[in-house]
Amino acid sequence: MNLSLKFLTLFCLAAICQGCVFTKVLSVPMRMGGAVISIIPVVGNQAHDSIDAIADSVDDIPF
Secondary structure (H helix, E strand, O other): OOHHHHHHHHHHHHHHOOHHHHHHHHHHHHHHHHHHHOOOOOOHHHHHHHHHHHHHHHHOOOO
């Protein structure tokens, strides 16, 4: 690849990974894991609430 194509690829990657997109990439898998854990009868809902609270705090990170 030539230099301009590498630069364009890097620029597009940087534009995509800005703030909101970056935090969603981190918090969505956490929320999915919390949803799966919530199936466990006794402690599932408590674990889901804890993971959801942490995912909310990740979403609030000012990027």
